[in-house]
Amino acid sequence: MTHPHGGRTRLRLGWWIALLSLMLAFAPLEGFARSAPAEKVTVSAKSNAKAKSKSRASAKKRGPARGKTKASARGAKKKVVSAKSKKKVVSARSRKAKSRTVVARKRQPPPLPASPDKLPLAASVAYVIDAESNEVLLSKNDDDVRPIASLTKLMTALVISDAQLPMDETIVIDDADVDRLKFSSSRLRVGTELTRRQALHLALMSSENRAAHALARTYPGGVTAFVSAMNIKARQLGMDHTQYVDPTGLSSDNQSSARDLAILGAAAYERPLLRKYSTSPGYQLAVDGKRPLRYVNSNRLVRAGQWDIGLQKTGYINEAGQCLLMQAKVDGRNVIMVFLDSASKITRVKDAEVVKRWIRAYAGEDDKG
Numbered sequence: 001m002t003h004p005h006g007g008r009t010r011l012r013l014g015w016w017i018a019l020l021s022l023m024l025a026f027a028p029l030e031g032f033a034r035s036a037p038a039e040k041v042t043v044s045a046k047s048n049a050k051a052k053s054k055s056r057a058s059a060k061k062r063g064p065a066r067g068k069t070k071a072s073a074r075g076a077k078k079k080v081v082s083a084k085s086k087k088k089v090v091s092a093r094s095r096k097a098k099s100r101t102v103v104a105r106k107r108q109p110p111p112l113p114a115s116p117d118k119l120p121l122a123a124s125v126a127y128v129i130d131a132e133s134n135e136v137l138l139s140k141n142d143d144d145v146r147p148i149a150s151l152t153k154l155m156t157a158l159v160i161s162d163a164q165l166p167m168d169e170t171i172v173i174d175d176a177d178v179d180r181l182k183f184s185s186s187r188l189r190v191g192t193e194l195t196r197r198q199a200l201h202l203a204l205m206s207s208e209n210r211a212a213h214a215l216a217r218t219y220p221g222g223v224t225a226f227v228s229a230m231n232i233k234a235r236q237l238g239m240d241h242t243q244y245v246d247p248t249g250l251s252s253d254n255q256s257s258a259r260d261l262a263i264l265g266a267a268a269y270e271r272p273l274l275r276k277y278s279t280s281p282g283y284q285l286a287v288d289g290k291r292p293l294r295y296v297n298s299n300r301l302v303r304a305g306q307w308d309i310g311l312q313k314t315g316y317i318n319e320a321g322q323c324l325l326m327q328a329k330v331d332g333r334n335v336i337m338v339f340l341d342s343a344s345k346i347t348r349v350k351d352a353e354v355v356k357r358w359i360r361a362y363a364g365e366d367d368k369g
Helices: 004-104 148-161 198-203 207-218 222-237 260-267 274-278 300-304 346-360
Strands: 125-130 136-140 170-172 194-195 282-285 294-298 308-315 321-330 331-344
Touching: 125 260, 136 148, 136 274, 136 346, 148 198, 148 222, 148 274, 148 308, 148 321, 170 207, 170 294, 170 300, 194 198, 198 207, 198 294, 207 222, 207 260, 222 260, 260 294, 260 308, 260 321, 260 331, 300 308, 300 346, 308 346, 321 346, 331 346
Parallel strands: none
Antiparallel strands: 125 136, 125 331, 170 194, 282 294, 308 321, 321 331
């Protein structure tokens, strides 16, 4: 006999079994449908990540090279620009230098006044004459009697020339020739042998004091007779305001006026040997087989060679200042210039240059009469 509820129970169990079988049947399809897309997504993500990493790696590899090339290109441009700028700076500097040079060459000294009394001279005494006509071109305190320093040596040379002593005779520098008044230096040591001609050359050209004193010491009668001959010669020439006490000019008691010195310059100019030695630019003296002593002219105008100078002598001691006596040809005129008590070697040369310019401008040969 069948249980009344057995059929229902079997029916419910069948439904559950059928439902379970359906679930099991469709479960793989659902899992496949869900897992496939996820797998695709995962693959694509990995590929994208790899691609990105590769691109980054390549970018890193390429990046420095491109950076270097860009940097090098920029550096090259900068070098080109800097080179161009340097060239511009150099060219600009050279142009400035050229322009400065041109300006310096074109620069002219200020014009001089027509009146000689207004000339800007540094010397306390100035006197300029035409040596041929004796026309006075310029005078400033020309009668003042002052110390004349080594301008004295022109008279020393004149006395030696008149004495007609053997010029090739050897004389020896003695202890008596050493300067113990001003303690001036000399490269002629005691015992040095030289000829009278060489001593005269050095005395006129380089104002060598020991050479001048040796000339007087070896004169007949010695220094005393020589100084007496100097004063006698001054009287003969008409140098009434002149006195000498020594042959070198180291003593401030050797005094004269600019007018008297112009007379002395004219007399000395007549002696060819004095003209030659006083205007010699330089001389070498061989001493005892040693290296020769090199001397130069004490007048920078002679050394420069831009003047036509026939006779000259410079001088200096503290009491006399810087002095200059010079015969020169300026614009066709044979002139004698005397400057006493100038401030320096430079100013005495500038004084001569000023007078030269003034003669060319107002008192040249073309402007006469």
